Amino acid sequence: MGVVDAVARELMLFAAVMLLIGGIDDLLVDMVYWIRRVRHGPVSAFRLQPPADAGRIAVFVAAWQEAEVIGAMLRTALDRFGAGDYRIYVGCYPNDPATVDAVAAVAESDARVRLVIGGRAGPTTKADNLNLLWRALCRDDMADGVRSRAVVLHDAEDVVHPEELGVFAALIGVADVVQIPVLPLIHPKSRMVSGHYADEFAQAN
Structure with a gap:
């Protein structure tokens, strides 16, 4: 029993130290938040000042068997984002005609929606789908003679916020990655x- 008790005590000590370290880490994050909150007040999208020319923003949406939701998602995004220099790239698969048709119906009425169909049957990995969209974005940038400033990731079920592109545009120059x-x-x-x-x-x- 002596050996068992000794091992149990060591394991308990190890667990306690790890919990303490994790707690301190969480506490530091909370402290940074509250210090910034006291110094600068609450931050909202309306307080951010976007640059005069933020550049084009690309929105990537990987879609596999999303026919029931993708059309409404795209129309809502276009309505909420409004006018602006952005494009929504939707990655689809050749063996998912229902999703292709739903995206095409929106793309036909708004050139900011890009339907991108991969050469391989789906589903593949999300990374493979996003790489497909990245290559399409690079082709468009080269054809238009511009360089998109940022890529925003969304899912087909997402309900976008009308101010999010403004937040990204305001923070592009000061941050490599922005998560809302x-x-x-x-x-x-x-x-x-x-x-x-x-x-x-x-x-x-």
Whole structure:
């Protein structure tokens, strides 16, 4: 029992030290937040000053079997983003005609939506889809003689915020990566599934 007790004590000490380190790390993040909050006050999109010429922003959306939602998502994004120098690139697969048709219906009426169909049947990895969109963006930039300033990632189910492109434009010059808060929405007809997703999302973020 002496050996077992000694091992248990060592493991408890190790766990306690690791929990202490993790707690200090979280405390430091909270302290930085509150110091900045006291010094500068709450930050909102309306207080940010975007540059006079932010440059083009590309929005990437990887889509596989998203026919039911992608059309509404794109129309909502175009409506909320309004006028501006941005393009929405949607990556689709040749064996997913329903999603292709839904994206094409929006792209036909607004040139800022780019339908990009890969050469391989889906699904592939999301990284493969995004690489496809990156190559399409590079081709467009070369053809237009411009260089896009930023790439924004969205999912086909996302409901975009009307001010987000302005936030990105304002911070492009001072940050390499910008992440805005994401709010998971609870579907009233599927509280168990969407609620579980929201819980997992909150814990992961």
